[in-house]
Amino acid sequence: MSDVVAKPWGVLAEFESPGAILAAAQAVRRAGYKRFDVYTPYPVHGMDLAMGLRRSGLGWIVAGGATAGALTGYLLQAYVGWDYPLIHQAKPIQAVQPFVIVIFELSVLFSAFAAVFGMFVLNGLPCWYHPALKSRRFAKVSDNRFYITIETADAKYDPAKTRELLQAMCASAIEELEE
Amino acid sequence: MSELTTNSTAIADPDVDPGVRAPLVLGGKTIGDVTEMIASIPERKKAPLWWWVATTVTGLVMMGCLGGMIGYLFATGVGVWGNQHPVMWAWDITNFVFWIGIGHAGTLISAILFLLRQRWRTSINRSAEAMTIIAVMCAGIYPGIHVGRWWMAWFLAPVPNSNAIWPNFHSPLLWDVFAVSTYATVSALFWYVGMIPDLATLRDRAPNKLKHFAYGLFALGWRGSNRHWRHYEMAYLILAGISTPLVLSVHSVVSMDFATSVLPGWHTTIFPPYFVAGAIFSGFAMVLTLLIPARQLFGLKDLITTRHLENMCKVILATGSMVGYAYAMEFFIAWYSGNPFESFVFINRAMGPYAWAYWIMVTCNVITPQLFWFKKIRTNPWIIFVLCIFVNIGMWFERFVIIVTSLHRDSLPSSWGYFNPTWVDIFTFVGSIALFLHMFLLFIRFLPMIAMSEVKGVLQGHSLMHADEPLDVHGRKE
Numbered sequence A: 001m002s003d004v005v006a007k008p009w010g011v012l013a014e015f016e017s018p019g020a021i022l023a024a025a026q027a028v029r030r031a032g033y034k035r036f037d038v039y040t041p042y043p044v045h046g047m048d049l050a051m052g053l054r055r056s057g058l059g060w061i062v063a064g065g066a067t068a069g070a071l072t073g074y075l076l077q078a079y080v081g082w083d084y085p086l087i088h089q090a091k092p093i094q095a096v097q098p099f100v101i102v103i104f105e106l107s108v109l110f111s112a113f114a115a116v117f118g119m120f121v122l123n124g125l126p127c128w129y130h131p132a133l134k135s136r137r138f139a140k141v142s143d144n145r146f147y148i149t150i151e152t153a154d155a156k157y158d159p160a161k162t163r164e165l166l167q168a169m170c171a172s173a174i175e176e177l178e179e
Numbered sequence B: 001m002s003e004l005t006t007n008s009t010a011i012a013d014p015d016v017d018p019g020v021r022a023p024l025v026l027g028g029k030t031i032g033d034v035t036e037m038i039a040s041i042p043e044r045k046k047a048p049l050w051w052w053v054a055t056t057v058t059g060l061v062m063m064g065c066l067g068g069m070i071g072y073l074f075a076t077g078v079g080v081w082g083n084q085h086p087v088m089w090a091w092d093i094t095n096f097v098f099w100i101g102i103g104h105a106g107t108l109i110s111a112i113l114f115l116l117r118q119r120w121r122t123s124i125n126r127s128a129e130a131m132t133i134i135a136v137m138c139a140g141i142y143p144g145i146h147v148g149r150w151w152m153a154w155f156l157a158p159v160p161n162s163n164a165i166w167p168n169f170h171s172p173l174l175w176d177v178f179a180v181s182t183y184a185t186v187s188a189l190f191w192y193v194g195m196i197p198d199l200a201t202l203r204d205r206a207p208n209k210l211k212h213f214a215y216g217l218f219a220l221g222w223r224g225s226n227r228h229w230r231h232y233e234m235a236y237l238i239l240a241g242i243s244t245p246l247v248l249s250v251h252s253v254v255s256m257d258f259a260t261s262v263l264p265g266w267h268t269t270i271f272p273p274y275f276v277a278g279a280i281f282s283g284f285a286m287v288l289t290l291l292i293p294a295r296q297l298f299g300l301k302d303l304i305t306t307r308h309l310e311n312m313c314k315v316i317l318a319t320g321s322m323v324g325y326a327y328a329m330e331f332f333i334a335w336y337s338g339n340p341f342e343s344f345v346f347i348n349r350a351m352g353p354y355a356w357a358y359w360i361m362v363t364c365n366v367i368t369p370q371l372f373w374f375k376k377i378r379t380n381p382w383i384i385f386v387l388c389i390f391v392n393i394g395m396w397f398e399r400f401v402i403i404v405t406s407l408h409r410d411s412l413p414s415s416w417g418y419f420n421p422t423w424v425d426i427f428t429f430v431g432s433i434a435l436f437l438h439m440f441l442l443f444i445r446f447l448p449m450i451a452m453s454e455v456k457g458v459l460q461g462h463s464l465m466h467a468d469e470p471l472d473v474h475g476r477k478e
Helices: A016-031 A047-051 A057-082 A095-123 A139-143 A160-170 B029-042 B051-078 B091-115 B119-121 B125-145 B149-157 B174-205 B209-219 B226-259 B271-297 B306-336 B340-351 B356-374 B381-408 B422-445 B453-456
Strands: A008-015 A035-038 A146-151 A173-178
Touching: A008 A016, A008 A047, A008 A139, A008 A160, A008 B209, A016 A035, A016 A047, A016 A146, A016 A160, A016 B356, A035 A047, A035 B149, A035 B226, A047 B226, A057 A095, A057 B226, A095 A160, A095 B174, A095 B226, A139 A146, A146 A160, A160 A173, A173 B125, B029 B453, B051 B125, B051 B422, B091 B119, B091 B125, B091 B174, B091 B226, B091 B271, B091 B381, B119 B306, B119 B453, B125 B174, B125 B271, B125 B422, B149 B209, B149 B226, B174 B209, B174 B226, B174 B453, B226 B271, B226 B381, B271 B306, B271 B381, B306 B340, B306 B381, B340 B356, B340 B381, B356 B381
Parallel strands: none
Antiparallel strands: A008 A146, A008 A173, A035 A146
């Protein structure tokens, strides 16, 4: 029967303004928490710095996509020129100049896929289940409220102290989340 | 909560103080108001009567005209069109270039204005991007159906086949296949990625289980996590960065379909920039044609403000002037080249049998946008609407003039001809307009037509905060 009892996952605190959530995020980080997250209806400027997050590495994935696209574009045309040598206005079949456009287009196409699907992979999306999404209060996250969660799995987590910290940062509501 | 609202309009009224800009959102809105205003549109239980009427009429015309004409074409052959020697390319390519051009405004707004930090784009980018995708759909129909043996249309793509035949990679027509299909795909990805946070809003507010499931499925479980926003914003920036050269390349490549041929009237180096300027010109006119009624009917005047309309009119004025310059430069080069065939084509354009089309084009594209120098005209939505209809007409005629007048009188007078469209040509085009309007009506009914999360980000008061220094509980520096 142990699987019927829901395990605690963490604590959810609600804030009413971007300034308050920014200050709270900074306080949580300064208190030494690692497994915490901030949820906002739009990207709040300065939040990455407040949470101590580094710049996204997505650019490297896209650079890989762009290179793969350019190579595909070149190899496709070079292969077709070799397999089916179509002499056209006496132009050299393997000249690179007329290949440029298709190389460019495929490079853009592969970059776009790398950007979108790379972002999904880095973010772990799609993820249709999350403890926070079960909270009725949390539905306001996509409207006009700002939230912080701190997971029980965090080494610093303490049911009383964590709650105290969030209260001190003027959270407008605090609730426990279950897994 | 005062920092969550927009400044009152009295403070930043450019009519009182020309040194300030009008706010991007009027009426002292909070971010909650923005959600309510936009999300309540697709949440309505019953669509308004005008929506039902418009959607039904366009749906029937779409199926009857477009579906019927394509069916007739497939059953009979391209002979049902007016295309005849010497005009072997006519309305099919005209419509293709026209629709592709329309799409360019959406990408310009979503990508180029994003990179230039033109924050007014946030109120209009979603619907402009939707317009782009729908316009590219309309455009994509024509190359597919004009190939004659339509069951061979897949030959456009380099697919290995049992005949061991490959397409010609030296041909701009093949470059076009790659440019347009990349453009359609990247535009759709960009549009969808931008919509994920707003789909999450619709999911969280869903009034019933079906909507909760449908919006939730496509929201991918988005929960506004800042660890997600970090990668999301980077993805958005990169998509904007790569869409910028892409959109410039698409109409350039379309123009090369003409410019690389050795035909007077087509064989000009001015074509790529001239086509891109014309595309943006026509696209902005179409954005305004769609948004002026939409903002009226949905009461979105506080979000799509007069400032937005004015800015778009200024873009139309700028690109319209570039188009006018290109028309003049074509004539100058025709004369300056000293090439009698080149000169003949241009004199024939302005004074020949198609002079009526040429002068419709000049009136609509060169004279009409110049009226936007006047602030009174730029700020009156219904005058803008009428002028934009003229621009749409003018830009269709531009493509018609370029294509048909260059072809109808070649170097051999015995083979001169005059193109007349058949009823199939006309109804196919009418059907594609209906498809365009029908898809846009579906979009505004079921999806958020304004990017909520982006508008929230630009609400005044959410000014930049630097969190490297200690903050008090209100987020102010200690």
